[in-house]
Amino acid sequence: MTVTLADVAAHAQVSPATVSRVLNGNYPVAAATRERVLRAVDELDYVVNGPASALAAATSDLAGILVNDIADPFFGIMASAIQAEIGGSGGRAGCERLAVVCNTGGSPEQELKYLTLLQRQRAAAVVLTGGAVTDAPHAAAVAAKLRKLTDGGTRVVLCGRPPVAGTGAVTLTFDNLGGARAVTDHLVALGHRRIGCIAGPAERTTTRHRLEGHRLALAAAGIEEDARWTVHGRFDRRSGYEGALELLRRDPSLTALVAANDSVALGACAALRDSGLRIPDDVSVTGFDDLPCSIDAVPALTTVRLPLAEAGARAGRLAMGREDAPGDGTASVRGELMVRGSTEAPRE
């Protein structure tokens, strides 16, 4: 039936052990023998049995990347960079890693499920991307699972989420607070005093930190926040549309809208347009992340650029052990304010 290593050995007239050695390249083998084996592999069209070798070697060549929403380019861009770095280790045909992305859909249960599945596969590395859920029991469950993974020899990297103490996970966190602070500082500097905020899901760290940055900026400017000025939603366009409508219903005098991310901001823009309001003349709008679509908005979105691809690449290298972890295991990645056409001083 299916060709095994023993078949190759017979064909090449060597022992199975020798075939194994040339395939794994971790051992000296005479050049002539190697040639013969390689030829046999080719002729028989042999493909290693992954599970068998993983079992025997107690390690697998699988690496998992967890994302909250694979249809969102925010994650796609990171995942792409991570995968390129992990899978692209141009080596011999036998040495590649299977870098693989798993979509949790933002669900804590799915996240845990995938971590278990990856643990079961004895994955060599796991990268968790994007904001975490702050719900205490779940956070504890994830922390416990991460600890077990690292204990089992799996390298764990957190990319774009806060560090989790005591897990042995290397972390690249995004400076969401600083970025959000910069955005609102910018609006305040333009003269805005009544700023609505369309925040993300209340239970996610990303939302919390961005909201906190926003509030710090308001406080620094001596602006007292009105409870009506904040709504929560998801990280999608629709939430932006509905959020903008709701905020303007609550307080039509708002002169600016700070959105949880670019998709939300685009939704908000659509709502403003549909309400007959002009951007930025009537209302300024800001996004976050600087995804490709933010530049196609009319007017282009003022936002915070997060170096997603760079961060992903670095996370990938960390996961492969090809780059040393920062001293304390955690590094912060800063965003950069991109001022574009969607913000302007409020009218008189």
Add this chain to the structure above:
Amino acid sequence: MTVTLADVAAHAQVSPATVSRVLNGNYPVAAATRERVLRAVDELDYVVNGPASALAAATSDLAGILVNDIADPFFGIMASAIQAEIGGSGGRAGCERLAVVCNTGGSPEQELKYLTLLQRQRAAAVVLTGGAVTDAPHAAAVAAKLRKLTDGGTRVVLCGRPPVAGTGAVTLTFDNLGGARAVTDHLVALGHRRIGCIAGPAERTTTRHRLEGHRLALAAAGIEEDARWTVHGRFDRRSGYEGALELLRRDPSLTALVAANDSVALGACAALRDSGLRIPDDVSVTGFDDLPCSIDAVPALTTVRLPLAEAGARAGRLAMGREDAPGDGTASVRGELMVRGSTEAPRE
């Protein structure tokens, strides 16, 4: 060290076989025994060794989804739907499949590499999404690989690409030709006669079929195509920007631009705006796919809606054997013309 099935058996005072049986649920076990085993699993915090069970059972619970560009929502949406259908088979904790997406970056070599990796893992199913490369040697290599996969018991599904004869792969192809035909028919009906086309990469089936549909529409209208009216690029915004500029340089009298997809169309819109041209007053623009972003364009994009999520879900079910394949193994998925603000009759 790490807990094994034997440990659980000892703890529960049953044989390893029994533990295996309750974990896999494919065999009758007394309720009391099952309880005992489950408790032991819990107390010992046991996690199945995936490679070992895959080896013994000669099947794995891994399913792969290949995409050309994970940062492109076109693939993200499909992958999300596929993964939900494959991974979400809410069963007991032991029965889930690891649905996993692999990003080929559109590279034929990567595609083959991932297929080999998946073959090595003895994947239960593989779904290939998006257009294929028409390059003959590569197409043959992929066909051969697919045949080997199906021979080895892996279920193979093609989603959004043409069928590959003799491989045993079930296919869901997109009616790119029909969709493109409808778009250009629409423009022609509006009165356009000089229509530029920003096509995708020349070597991909998606590009070919869309181009063919476009040309059929032109031919049907008795419009003789000018060779200057077509440029090729990638499926991204930038290609759209540059393509639009190039086409207008070649022939400033064009009154409409047909783009390879929505991203390309958005890029073209940006180029037109930057050139001081109004959409659709000066130039009409059309996209393809109807991604979420297409509705945020100003004006909203006339495009062809492809039911990506539905197609993905169906592909996922086919991959799981939860839905019967169409009679001849191939089904065509049609797109729907969405007429929006970006197209209009040309000015006098």
Add this chain to the structure above:
DNA sequence: CTGTTAGCGCCTTCAC
């Protein structure tokens, strides 16, 4: 219903 017995295909000491 449950225990026993063989492997699944490969890696890895150990000898030669």
Add this chain to the structure above:
DNA sequence: GTGAAGGCGCTAACAG
């Protein structure tokens, strides 16, 4: 530099 032998952890017939 190469072969021989044991075992990785689990499943799948068999018996009972």
